[in-house]
Amino acid sequence: MDNVISDALIANGQAIFICPDPQQASLVLVAGESDWLQQLLPQAKLNQAFNLEEQSYFLQDFLIDAKALWGNSVPGQLNSGFWTEALDNHISLHLDAKAIKTDTNNVLILTNQADAYSQKQKTLQAARNILLANDQLQAQYEHLHNKLLSMINTSHSVNNLFTPVVSAVENASFGVIIFDAEFNVIIENPAVFKTFEVTHFARSTLTSPSQIMLKLMRSQLPEFSRLIETSASWNGELCWMKPPHTLKWLKVGFYPVRTDKQTLSNWLFFVHDISREKYLLQQNESLSQQDVLTSLFNRSAFWQYLENQVAEEIPFFLLYIDIAQFKQINEFYGHNEGDQLLIELSRRLSNLIAPTDFLARMGGDEFAIVLNNIDSLEKCKAFSQKLFSLTNQPFYTQEDESYLIGLKVGAVSYPHDSLQPEDLLKFADLSAYSANKKTRNAIQFYSQELKEASHRRIDLEQALKLAIENDELLLNLQPILNLKTLKIEKAEVLVRWNRPDEGIVMPSEFIAIAEKTGLIVPLGKWVFNKAAEYLKQLERSDIQIKLSINLSPMQVMDSSFFEFIKSTIERQQVDPTLLELEVTESSLINDYNEVFNLLNSARGLGLSVSVDDFGTGYSSLAYLKRLPIDILKIDRSFVQDIATDANDKAIVMAVIAMAHQLKLKVIAEGVETQEQQRFLVDNECDSAQGYLFSRPILFADFVKLISSQWQSS
Structure with a gap:
């Protein structure tokens, strides 16, 4: 037998065929149990030729390419990839195929992937379990950094922190960076150096954790300028490419610190490495673009879709949705009930949009919708009324307590408002932020007047x-x-x-x-x-x-x-x-x-x-x-x-x-x-x-x- 065949037989569940004629095959070896092969190819008998043309549709498609390979004089191989074969007796087989051209033979190898499929399903479930467990760890992380933030806010001066606060910062398991109001660094704790793999001695101005962090925020967060102007907080994820080619994912919290008179005195960053969870997502394609809690597309998938729509110059409206009073509802009823609210709202939103639209959870209580079948302001307004109707029906806790929510929506139009994906999202975020807070539901369309009103607010704040x-x-x-x-x-x-x-x-x-x-x-x-x-x-x-x-x-x-x-x-x-x-x-x-x-x-x-x-x-x-x-x-x-x-x-x-x-x-x-x-x-x-x-x-x-x-x- 050819060495290539011997090398291919590495596990049970494989069947090897010699194909002297592209229309014929002869079974030469089966490793392990052969019941699956008899169910798939009942004509296949050891050392007996049979017609390949009468077999599975999936296999027939693969054989078209395999025959082209076998017709060449140059050795090589071809893989089918994984497929599922549904048989008449309601049994499903999970298979893959490999065609090999050697100097002397045309070889077809079929592999029963039942064990691999089962393992993949277990891995997928394990991935979900790990991600859900990670959410619990994130909740603990949020609790710890909220406590730290509270300690810092009650200190007389961040520049002269009390000993317990300094100790908490230095010993925190996640990265902490404290800036003054002009983003001059005051404190970088040991954990943040570990996160960015920089030592105190080897760092330079450009490689310090604080400067890396600011660069990431400016380049990856379209709303960063609005956050700075309004002294607002933010929570989310950023990615950092460690030179030369190592990618890290970071969970980032970004908070203003104020004096008793509410004058901005400092900026506080929390940084947590979540690369392990992200790599796990990347290994499971169905999860890599999916929000774990709601099963909607996530922020990463949204960015890819938005960039693609802009690249193809397809007109659309982008809606950025924020749940009014979500923090209060979440805290009063509990985080589990808050999660259930997000899941239920996701279900209602999914049922509302058209198949041609795109819905994603951007993080926290924020969602985004790309409306591809809306081509006018009036139609977008009409859709927003349908959107608001979702909140007319109450939401219920597990204790059957009912409550209502409101939605604040920012809307932008491509290509009317901008040709750049980053600007579209930034303008939609600004519009949602500016939506009327006096009504339970409100939509704000982006305009130049809105931008000017934003500058007016900044002027009034100073005055x-x-x-x-x-x-x-x-x-x-x-x-x-x-x-x-x-x-x-x-x-x-x-x-x-x-x-x-x-x-x-x-x-x-x-x-x-x-x-x-x-x-x-x-x-x-x-x-x-x-x-x-x-x-x-x-x-x-x-x-x-x-x-x-x-x-x-x-x-x-x-x-x-x-x-x-x-x-x-x-x-x-x-x-x-x-x-x-x-x-x-x-x-x-x-x-x-x-x-x-x-x-x-x-x-x-x-x-x-x-x-x-x-x-x-x-x-x-x-x-x-x-x-x-x-x-x-x-x-x-x-x-x-x-x-x-x-x-x-x-x-x-x-x-x-x-x-x-x-x-x-x-x-x-x-x-x-x-x-x-x-x-x-x-x-x-x-x-x-x-x-x-x-x-x-x-x-x-x-x-x-x-x-x-x-x-x-």
Whole structure:
């Protein structure tokens, strides 16, 4: 027998045929069990010729190329690759074939790959298990670096870190890099040198982990400039080609660090080597382009598809989708429920898009869709309405609790908005970031005006920092009336900004910027302190009336804010029962323990708590039962049409009845007509505020108004 045949027989499950004529074959050897061969080729008998043309379709296709090989005079070989043969008796064989041309023979080798197929399936499942286990490790990693981030944020200065923080950084199992605000490196821990395989002694300016990291961010992250401009955080994956040819995959976390006044002081990077998981994906082709959790295409597959569509000059719309309030939902219900939300939304999105469209999970709670069958802005808007309809049906936890979500969508058009894939994604990201945060679902199309508005936000951010530091803001008060007595019983404190070089900046503009940049924390402290001063001045005028102060979600989550409240009350020597905290409904679904602790501690001091904008958020009755609150404020969007809209009437009546059953008071916002007032009185709403009674007014005018009321009573 030819040596090439002997060399080929390396395992059981192989059958070797000599083919003197391309139409005929003769079985010369079978290794191991031969049942599979009899099922595939029942005519095959040892040393007996039979006709190859009557066999499997897959084998016939392969034999076309094999005959061409055998017809040559030059030795060589040809492989079929793996295929599955379904037999009439419902048995499937997993096979491959090899054709060999030797000096003396034409050889055909068939191999039963049942064991290899089984092993491959086991490997695939093992890969999934490892990846899922890696997700759990990533959760532990996220917990550890969140703890470290918290420690650094509570330090007086990153440049002079407390010993425990330094120790945590130095001993962390993942890479940590700390920059100042201008990206000058302050700390690079030992783990990050190990990740980039650079020693302290051998590094140069260009090969330091910090510089490598910045280069990767700039080259691979289209939204990096927007993140820097807005001082935003980011989590994701980057790849690094270690010279000369070694590829590493990195899990990267990127966070701003701020001072007490929310001025940017440092940038914090966490770096974790996930090359092992990535190589495992690459070895399993079905997983390499797949998001493990949702089974959608992943970010890498999306980039390849986007670049291909641009290269082929095929017009399309790109939608970048972000789940509103995902972090809060994830934290309130738990990470497992957050995963289930992503899986369910993925299923709904998959059922919505056309076969010609492309859907990918970009990471976290972000998705991207390429709409190839949409050729106009109007059609894209129509599709977005179908997209938003997916969120009208509630999502359910494993405990059968229901909740709703919102989607923020950024949209760009190729080739109208850009010809570059990187710009398309960057513009879509910016558009999603700019989508209206006041509505549950919103779509924002990219435009030059949007880009200019982004620069406007940056300008306002810088000016707002100075306004807070230089005490350029002022407070207005809007009276809240008891609907039975029509007497002012308290007032809501509202911040205003009269910018020296511009004039009035609307609260809807600068409050949104403050919330996005973190300036809401020092701004909120300024408001609370100023309200306490007003309360003290009212006390000197023998006026005792409650002031209601709005808290942002960021303040609610600030673990140090209660101590600020307590110290301010003590310093100003005001009656805490004359202070009320207003939290938005969306604030309630932040970290439950943090929310509960703040509100419970505040009530322990004597402050009352109200829930603002009730009915517009994502909460359920569970929040009202669990959290220490006293008052519900019905959002103005339900009040404005209660005289004419049956649905709004029903909603307002239901909220009042429900609140009273829970022993809560009810305030209606945005009351502007006597018809609205009569409806609220008839349905036993406790209090109201709005232009019908008074606009927000300066403190001096409020003092005159309340003084005249007290004198007339």
